Amino acid sequence: MSERIDVAVVGGGLVGASAALAMARAGRSVALVEPNRAEAPAPAWDERCIGLNAASIEILRELGVWDGIA
Numbered sequence: 363m364s365e366r367i368d369v370a371v372v373g374g375g376l377v378g379a380s381a382a383l384a385m386a387r388a389g390r391s392v393a394l395v396e397p398n399r400a401e402a403p404a405p406a407w408d409e410r411c412i413g414l415n416a417a418s419i420e421i422l423r424e425l426g427v428w429d430g431i432a
Contacts, residue, residue, distance in 0.1 A: 367393045376412060383425050 371382040374396035382394045414422075422428040 365391070367391050369393070370395055380422065380425060380427070383427070384421075387425075 368390040369382075369385050370393045371378045371385075372395045374382075374394050378394065378396075382392045386392045419428060422431060
């Protein structure tokens with residue numbers, strides 16, 4: 363018997379992971395789909411950057427992840 367999934371979120375970056383966490387906390391069954399990168403070496407330095415406004419930071423605080431990101 364397979365498990366019922368209410369929502370599939372494709373992409374586990376900041377937005378996808380945050381959305382999946384918020385929906386899971388709201389009682390939804392969530393599948394977070396991310397490519398398997400086990401074969402690719404992790405880069406020594408990640409040059410990506412992100413800009414967050416006050417509303418985004420508040421959402422991350424409400425999810426309880428802001429302290430780990432800041």
